[in-house]
Amino acid sequence: MADKNVSELQPSDFEIVGNKTSETETLARKSISFWGEVSRRFIKNKLALIGFITLAIIIIGAICGPWISEFTYRQQNGDYNMAPNGTYWFGTDDLGRDIFTRVWIGARISIFIGFAAAIIDLIIGVAWGAVAGLTGGRTDEIMMRIADILTAIPYLLVVIILLVVMQPGLFPMIIALSLTGWVNMARITRSEILKLKNQEYVLAARTLGANNLHLIKRHLLPNALGAILVTMTLTIPTAIFTEAFLSYLGLGVPAPLASWGTMANDGYPALANAPWRLFFPGVLICLTIFAFNAVGDGLRDALDPKLRK
Amino acid sequence: MIKYLGQRLIYIVIALFLIITATFFLMRMAPGNPFASERALPPAIQESLNEKYGLDNPWYIQYKDYLVNSATGDFGTSMKYKYRETNDMIAEGFPISMTLGLEAMFIAVGFGVLIGTIAALFHNKWPDYLMSVLAVIGISVPSFVMAAVLQYYLALQAGWFPIAGWNGFIYSILPAIALASTPMAFIAKLTRSSMLEETNSEYVKMAKAKGISRWVVVFKHALRNALLPVVTYLAPLTAGIITGSFVIEEIFAIPGIGKYFVTSISNRDYTVIMGTTVFYSVILLLAVLIVDILYSFIDPRISLKGGKSNGR
Numbered sequence: 001m002a003d004k005n006v007s008e009l010q011p012s013d014f015e016i017v018g019n020k021t022s023e024t025e026t027l028a029r030k031s032i033s034f035w036g037e038v039s040r041r042f043i044k045n046k047l048a049l050i051g052f053i054t055l056a057i058i059i060i061g062a063i064c065g066p067w068i069s070e071f072t073y074r075q076q077n078g079d080y081n082m083a084p085n086g087t088y089w090f091g092t093d094d095l096g097r098d099i100f101t102r103v104w105i106g107a108r109i110s111i112f113i114g115f116a117a118a119i120i121d122l123i124i125g126v127a128w129g130a131v132a133g134l135t136g137g138r139t140d141e142i143m144m145r146i147a148d149i150l151t152a153i154p155y156l157l158v159v160i161i162l163l164v165v166m167q168p169g170l171f172p173m174i175i176a177l178s179l180t181g182w183v184n185m186a187r188i189t190r191s192e193i194l195k196l197k198n199q200e201y202v203l204a205a206r207t208l209g210a211n212n213l214h215l216i217k218r219h220l221l222p223n224a225l226g227a228i229l230v231t232m233t234l235t236i237p238t239a240i241f242t243e244a245f246l247s248y249l250g251l252g253v254p255a256p257l258a259s260w261g262t263m264a265n266d267g268y269p270a271l272a273n274a275p276w277r278l279f280f281p282g283v284l285i286c287l288t289i290f291a292f293n294a295v296g297d298g299l300r301d302a303l304d305p306k307l308r309k
Numbered sequence: 310m311i312k313y314l315g316q317r318l319i320y321i322v323i324a325l326f327l328i329i330t331a332t333f334f335l336m337r338m339a340p341g342n343p344f345a346s347e348r349a350l351p352p353a354i355q356e357s358l359n360e361k362y363g364l365d366n367p368w369y370i371q372y373k374d375y376l377v378n379s380a381t382g383d384f385g386t387s388m389k390y391k392y393r394e395t396n397d398m399i400a401e402g403f404p405i406s407m408t409l410g411l412e413a414m415f416i417a418v419g420f421g422v423l424i425g426t427i428a429a430l431f432h433n434k435w436p437d438y439l440m441s442v443l444a445v446i447g448i449s450v451p452s453f454v455m456a457a458v459l460q461y462y463l464a465l466q467a468g469w470f471p472i473a474g475w476n477g478f479i480y481s482i483l484p485a486i487a488l489a490s491t492p493m494a495f496i497a498k499l500t501r502s503s504m505l506e507e508t509n510s511e512y513v514k515m516a517k518a519k520g521i522s523r524w525v526v527v528f529k530h531a532l533r534n535a536l537l538p539v540v541t542y543l544a545p546l547t548a549g550i551i552t553g554s555f556v557i558e559e560i561f562a563i564p565g566i567g568k569y570f571v572t573s574i575s576n577r578d579y580t581v582i583m584g585t586t587v588f589y590s591v592i593l594l595l596a597v598l599i600v601d602i603l604y605s606f607i608d609p610r611i612s613l614k615g616g617k618s619n620g621r
Contacts, residue, residue: 149323160574161582244451248559268457271465282458289451290449293449
């Protein structure tokens with residue numbers, strides 16, 4: 001209707017609604033829920049959609065890749081450093097292991113590390129931020145000072161030191177990543193809670209006798225969910241990148257397990273004569289980081305009420 | 310201002326104390342031993358080694374010694390390479406790492422701002438799209454992959470640059486680009502969005518209305534204000550470039566501190582690990598402080614205050 005010029009409107013365009021309150025109050029357009037609106041805006045954003053599809057393909061690859069391949073990730077086939085061909089789609093490495101299989105096993109490990117670190121960050125960070133933001137006063141002051149001091153400590157150095165002490169492995173890696181990573185999430189949650197807790201509906205809920213736990217669960221967290229979700233989506237690529245970076249320093253998951261970082265690290269010395277050994281894990285790292293960043297940015301734009309049309 | 314500085318310095322001291330304490334206790338828990346080798350050492354030698362490095366003292370004495378030594382800037386002798394002082398390694402590696410780091414920062418800031426400005430000036434035209442694609446690539450490609458790609462195509466295949474080593478300016482170009490690519494993309498994104506905001510603001514419209522030429526408006530008015538977010542990014546940029554240098558120095562065989570640090574990790578050379586960690590922390594914490602102070606000078610709207618208020 002909006003595209004019609006006012007002068008073109010005919011009497012037939014209007015209909016009498018009547019004066020019964022029940023009828024005048026009904027909505028002419030189907031109402032769209034908040035998340036429906038968000039997903040519509042997200043899909044309209046081309047970059048975010050490309051990111052989402054890339055991510056879906058990588059996750060499907062991680063689930064099905066090792067399964068459709070005829071080799072296992074640790075099987076040594078006797079064909080050393082073969083270029084990609086019909087049998088070995090992505091080539092083989094110096095021990096004759098199939099890179100196609102290893103790359104998807106690596107995808108499982110890299111993505112698992114990313115998600116696990118992000119979820120632990122989420123749990124600690126949200127709890128810390130929510131308590132600090134809601135309690136306020138002295139507690140808030142002390143909790144945020146602790147967070148300040150932790151951010152002052154250079155993150156990657158701590159992770160490296162922790163890994164040196166704990167011995168490289170999957171779980172030490174996740175612990176090291178999340179020990180330092182939750183502070184950012186705590187900050188974001190706190191600022192969201194601070195913004196929300198003085199709003200009228202929270203006051204109304206309080207007047208009706210809601211306690212803090214109920215407030216957090218029913219009112220504050222659902223409303224802060226957008227910002228938390230965006231932060232989490234952007235934490236995952238950082239974790240994946242850090243994992244690959246640490247693997248490059250020789251602190252990655254131990255052999256014969258493969259993450260993209262350890263594969264890239266193993267493939268690097270063979271760059272001159274077997275470049276595919278670095279190429280495939282490298283490209284997958286780049287694509288995954290791109291995809292998560294694009295989805296995160298897209299989510300942020302889709303959730304921003306200022307951009308709402 | 311003074312109060313703010315004082316508070317920040319106290320934070321830095323607390324953070325440093327925590328780092329030193331944490332590294333000390335973690336290293337004591339760490340498995341592996343720098344004296345371990347294929348041949349078992351005779352007990353007498355083991356004992357004298359322990360005595361030399363003070364490992365026979367109870368932990369609190371060791372801890373106290375370590376705190377005092379760190380505070381006076383003495384990080385002890387390498388456990389792996391006898392007669393090598395950690396301080397010497399830092400003194401040797403630091404100028405190299407700093408040259409590389411400054412070059413990378415220069416590339417990141419210079420090209421990042423340039424790319425961002427061009428993208429904003431041609432908003433929604435092809436240069437904007439081209440620059441956005443460049444920024445996406447820069448953010449998505451990790452520095453070590455970028456390093457390998459540069460090394461393979463520009464050094465190995467094309468032969469325009471030396472493959473690795475450290476022997477003059479030309480050796481520093483590829484590592485600096487690899488180190489700078491991700492922060493450059495971030496700066497380009499930041500500059501673009503803040504530049505777009507500025508070009509739509511009243512004072513820019515006013516300047517245009519007065520008939521001032523486009524370039525003067527862009528460079529004298531809009532860009533100066535648009536650069537504020539870039540200045541805030543300088544602190545994480547420094548951190549990123551310092552930590553990024555671990556891998557880049559390893560890949561390009563550059564004898565900077567990053568390489569010593571990585572080697573000391575695989576050697577379990579605890580004194581060197583602890584020394585370089587503390588050194589890096591000091592540099593990083595100071596860099597963040599300097600950026601904050603700079604920021605208050607550049608943006609007069611921000612006043613540095615103690616307490617929880619954020620200026621304004």
